[in-house]
Amino acid sequence: MPLSDIKIRNLKSTDKAYKVSDFQGLFILVKVSGSKSWRFKYRIDGKERLLVIGDYPAVTLAKARQARDIAKSQLANGIDPSEAKQEEKRLRQEVNGQTFEKIGAAFLAKQRNEGKSAATLSKTEYHLKLANRDFGGKPVTEITAPMILKTLRKVEAKGNYETAHRLRARISSIFRYAVASGVAEMDPTYALRDALIRPARVHRAAIIEPKALGRLMLEIDSFEGQATTRSV
Numbered sequence: 001m002p003l004s005d006i007k008i009r010n011l012k013s014t015d016k017a018y019k020v021s022d023f024q025g026l027f028i029l030v031k032v033s034g035s036k037s038w039r040f041k042y043r044i045d046g047k048e049r050l051l052v053i054g055d056y057p058a059v060t061l062a063k064a065r066q067a068r069d070i071a072k073s074q075l076a077n078g079i080d081p082s083e084a085k086q087e088e089k090r091l092r093q094e095v096n097g098q099t100f101e102k103i104g105a106a107f108l109a110k111q112r113n114e115g116k117s118a119a120t121l122s123k124t125e126y127h128l129k130l131a132n133r134d135f136g137g138k139p140v141t142e143i144t145a146p147m148i149l150k151t152l153r154k155v156e157a158k159g160n161y162e163t164a165h166r167l168r169a170r171i172s173s174i175f176r177y178a179v180a181s182g183v184a185e186m187d188p189t190y191a192l193r194d195a196l197i198r199p200a201r202v203h204r205a206a207i208i209e210p211k212a213l214g215r216l217m218l219e220i221d222s223f224e225g226q227a228t229t230r231s232v
Contacts (some may be wrong), residue, residue, distance in 0.1 A: 004026065005061055011036065026068045028056060039070050042221055044080050051081045057109040098183040100143055100174070101136035104128045107177045110197040127170035130155065140178045145188040149195055
């Protein structure tokens with residue numbers, strides 16, 4: 001007879017672990033300690049296998065049944081649910097190991113291999129230092145837009161508005177590299193494009209009056225100094 005939440009809650013521990021079936025291979029194991037764990041029994045290539053789904057009540061009855069249905073679907077497609085779960089766990093650990101600092105270092109190495117100038121490499125190192133201080137040790141998949149904005153606000157607080165914008169752009173480059181490498185799904189800095197204070201534009205002096213520009217061109221043409229100065 002199928003289980004219900006009331007039945008599961010009323011299951012008591014004994015001096016020996018025991019299992020209570022739901023249906024279609026799903027059952028709950030009641031341990032001596034009193035904890036309850038969902039399991040799914042199945043066969044593949046004629047051999048009996050067991051998939052550990054998770055502990056109750058963190059994994060509810062509905063979620064356990066959903067996990068069983070997914071496992072049955074995998075079996076129908078020739079996939080071993082236990083092996084699929086282990087592969088998912090391995091991939092999750094691999095992604096979690098890809099911190100911003102590690103991706104940033106790979107991005108910097110890429111710039112070096114591309115022959116970027118010493119000035120460009122120096123700026124990248126500086127920006128990485130600012131970012132790594134706050135979230136370098138976090139997996140790129142866990143870094144959010146508000147987290148990045150907090151770092152950018154620290155730069156803004158010192159009046160370095162242009163640096164804040166350049167830092168956002170550099171962080172964005174690293175996230176795009178992470179997306180291209182398959183360890184991130186999105187660039188969270190996209191949401192911050194209008195969140196920063198725009199630096200004031202500094203207009204340079206320029207001759208815009210036609211007659212004055214004409215006089216300048218005549219003076220340049222009549223200049224008798226070095227040829228290199230004239231060409232500039």
